Amino acid sequence: MVRLLSFLLFLATWWIAALLIGDVKLPAPPAVLAVMLREAASGALFINLGVTLARVALSFTLAMALGAAIGYLMGRVKLADRIGDPWLILLLNLPALVVIVLAYIWAGLTEVAAIAAIAVNKLPTAVVTLREGARALDRSLDEMASVFAIPRGRAFRHVILPQLSPYIAAAARSGLSLVWKIVLVAEYLGRPNGVGFEIGVAFQLFDIPLLLAYSLTFAAVVLVIETVLVQPFEVRSSRWRPRAA
Amino acid sequence: MQLEVDITGKHFENAAGERHHVLAGIKFSLPAGEVGVFVGPSGCGKSTVLKILTGLDHDYQGKVSRPATARLGMVFQEPRLLPWRSVEDNIRLAAPHIDEKRFSELFSVLELTEHRSHFPGELSLGLARRVALARAFAIEPDFLVLDEPLASLDDALAAHLREQIATLVESRVMITLLVTHNLDDAVYLGDRLFLLSARPARILQEVPIPTPRAGRSAAEINHIKADLVRRRLAKI
Structure with a gap:
């Protein structure tokens, strides 16, 4: 209910702003909706969204898996931390644009280059978060698992993983928002399809209804995925904690 | 021995x-x-x-x-139970082969029967200690x-x-x-x-x-x- 109100407030603000600024720079909601429906009818909207989502899914999974593994290792093994730390600082502070442009130069304007570049951008934040998680692991529970001779695999699943899951959820949450942002840049710069590409076209043609149609559909999809996938996972992974008042 | x-x-x-x-x-x-x-x-x-x-x-x-x-079975000074697993799961994790009969015997000796599905965060220190004891004895x-x-x-x-x-x-x-x-x-x-x-x-x-x-x-x-x-x- 509150969410609906909040959405209506957004629409109202947009509409009023459109009336004040004028149709050329900010078209009103019905105009954008019309473009959305046109693009949906032709199928272009779904194809572009699908392509973008596939890129997000691939690069996100890649970065999370690699980042979690590296972060866990760095949190547990001092030598790994020492070796990895300078790389981490470099990657953390490297602008996304540099990574994307270099990837396109070195690997060509290919799908692999785009997905790798997006993954490399997200990787360091996942590493940092998981490293903190691994450092915060409770040693006394490790000792318990070792005394009771709980096999490594079981201990990892029941003792270690539940302690890491809030960190994994945090890395997923912040990582996903990062990927949403970067994927469009990567598409804009070197892919022939996807939401980012369409926004690039709209920009060059100064077609603002088209630009808004794609941006808002994309935002809506992000919102749905966050609500349906990410938030329930966070709730699930922390359900044993006493509820905050 | x-x-x-x-x-x-x-x-x-x-x-x-x-x-x-x-x-x-x-x-x-x-x-x-x-x-x-x-x-x-x-x-x-x-x-x-x-x-x-x-x-x-x-x-x-x-x-x-x-x-x-x-x-080896051990009761640590602090109970060291997994807060994200129920009392029963905590014990079964250390003692996966325990049968139901022994399990309920142990729980009745330690008066834990009604706390089987509770989480450690819901237990008092005394109860958590008993769960830790149950875990140590469960592995025989x-x-x-x-x-x-x-x-x-x-x-x-x-x-x-x-x-x-x-x-x-x-x-x-x-x-x-x-x-x-x-x-x-x-x-x-x-x-x-x-x-x-x-x-x-x-x-x-x-x-x-x-x-x-x-x-x-x-x-x-x-x-x-x-x-x-x-x-x-x-x-x-």
Whole structure:
């Protein structure tokens, strides 16, 4: 209910702003909706969204898996931390644009280059978060698992993983928002399809209804995925904690 | 089956880089079926000895031989339960092969039956301790270590839990090692007491208690206690 109100407030603000600024720079909601429906009818909207989502899914999974593994290792093994730390600082502070442009130069304007570049951008934040998680692991529970001779695999699943899951959820949450942002840049710069590409076209043609149609559909999809996938996972992974008042 | 321990020294370095001498001479043997008790001032290094005996710490001088196949069960000073698993799952994680009959027996002895599906965060310290005890007994240990299992419980609760521990210890032939700073617990539960010095810890005296646990009267327990206090004073 509150969410609906909040959405209506957004629409109202947009509409009023459109009336004040004028149709050329900010078209009103019905105009954008019309473009959305046109693009949906032709199928272009779904194809572009699908392509973008596939890129997000691939690069996100890649970065999370690699980042979690590296972060866990760095949190547990001092030598790994020492070796990895300078790389981490470099990657953390490297602008996304540099990574994307270099990837396109070195690997060509290919799908692999785009997905790798997006993954490399997200990787360091996942590493940092998981490293903190691994450092915060409770040693006394490790000792318990070792005394009771709980096999490594079981201990990892029941003792270690539940302690890491809030960190994994945090890395997923912040990582996903990062990927949403970067994927469009990567598409804009070197892919022939996807939401980012369409926004690039709209920009060059100064077609603002088209630009808004794609941006808002994309935002809506992000919102749905966050609500349906990410938030329930966070709730699930922390359900044993006493509820905050 | 017995435990043979001869630790001649143990040092560690603290965060500031200072070297500490923690253990000096810990030499004893403990056969299965007997409850050995470490009695010593707090901070004397009892927990360090336990870490060595349970294989958590390998950095020491000397020798420890425990039967290679011995299953180890331990009750830590803090219960060390997994907060994200229910009481039952906590026990099944350590003892995956326990059958339902034994499980419910254990739970009824320890009066835990109604807490089976609770999470550790919902338990009081006394209850959490009992769950930790249940976990240690569930694996049917050959070597049982109890590290201050009655610390920070009120007297009535401690006495009650002490009886439950006695019942469980009687139910199985194993090497049992109890650490405590409480003489009552030591005399009530132990068959062989090891009196430890302050840091660096060494065994000052080994005191066997010949009367079986069940036959110890209150008067006898008091008598042994008084004797222990005298011995301790004599050593200082």
